[in-house]
Amino acid sequence: MLASTLEILNRELSKALYETALMMLISTLIGISVGLLMGLYLYLTSEEKFYKNTPINMVIGTIVNIVRSIPFIILVVFSLPLTFLITGTKIGPIAASVPLSICATVFFARIVEGAFKDVDKGVIEAAFAQGASNFLIIKNVLLVEAAPAIVRGITITFISLIGFSAMAGMVGGGGIGNLAIQYGYYRYETGVMLFTIIALVAIVQIAQLIGDFIAKKLTH
């Protein structure tokens, strides 16, 4: 069994790792940047002191909720036309990055919104009392105070994405998750299954450690 496991890993692992890395990189980057902006916008449009706009806030909030309530596997199928429009293909890691990015964005947006809402209202009031512009308050107060919570949110988003990327693998995305399903599950290669599980556990552990370390550095 060990021989066949090693043979499969030797042949498939580097490709699978590359595909997973690619999916994670694209969807984490897009999810974090767009999600951060979306979360910030959700927060700003809900606060009297900034740009309260209930209708816009409700529209975006509802869209976020709808997307978040769709099971990921369905979201992948649902977004196929969009995926094809953007990437020109419906399979492979790049294609899988589209639903992954959408999922990461809405997930992270809510985390960011929550992180901003938890910032001490008194600190924000003091910043306004000093005559600072909204931009300066967002940059030097909101982001600084919410930074640890946002970093923890990035960790959570990243780890959820690892799970989702395995699912994306099932519908043609490739990656480590695909390896586990194709060989470990369909072909009863328990060795491959175990190896992928260990690899995923290791990635999650490392991500959590790094995330916790940075969040702690930013908290005073």
Place this chain on the structure above:
Amino acid sequence: MISFKNVSVVFNKDGKDFKAVDNVSLDIQKGQFYGIVGTSGAGKSTLVRTVNQLQKVSSGQVIVDGVDVTKLSNKELCDLRLHIGMIFQHFNLIKNASIYDNVAFALKASHTNKDIINQRVDELLSLVGLSDKKHMFPSDLSGGQKQRVAIARALANNPKILLCDEATSALDPETTKEIVLLLKEIKKKYPLTILFITHQMEVAKSLFDKIAVMSDGRLIESNDAYSIFAHPQHEKTKSLVKQALYLDIPKEVLFEKAKYLLITYKQECAYEGVIAYIAKNYKVEISILAGKIEYILQKPLGILAISLKGSDQDVAQALTYLESKAFIHEFSVGDLC
């Protein structure tokens, strides 16, 4: 410098209107150290927030340095706030930013030149005695030190007005004293007008030139600090003042059936004269239970707790005389609990 003209602030709570500030008119002159006192929920904080428009008024005008601030645009408000420093009960420092960054934030708000910021932060931190804490974070500091940072930050842009919202209420009595001394010192160095909100009459006693008393959103009394303490007019003021001028009288001395009085002397009347006169000219037994002299703005205020014993008629006569010479409040054993 600051005048409130018929200012009202109405909050809508669960469909019901609630008047946090009810038709308040008040003038604060340039250079004054003005205190607004009252129990919590009296509307003091809401009123002070209308000065820099952290709180919009429902009706009325707030004139700051000749400008009606209720009519300013957002941009103009930012400019106004640069010249009004504010400190808070809970300090409200940016927790994840260093002491340096906290003070520098105020300077960045006023678009101060980067080269000057560093030098100015050093100046401000040495003013409040925290030069060595520059690279620390708020969580490394004690409450009093945090408030010092907040003061440095509030003074960063050379404000004309300093608003203090319960600035010493979260501090222990020792630290409160330190902060009070620091504010007095700063007041000497800079031509500031200070508006200070507090429920601590102890602080009011040692800081303010003038005092306004608020209760249930209304301004019930305003006068110079000495008069507020020496002869408060309104019942609410009397009960606030009574706490501050508290005399420690053991309950055991109050077992007899007698009239117990707390007297504060009118300025021109000497101590012994009044007591001696009563003892000599009325058929009452007068005894002194406790006494002290408080200094309010360097002026002495004598407070004496006495008891009068005798026939109802004699006591009444003695009282009439006393009332002409001093301010009296009757008290009973219950008040001492």
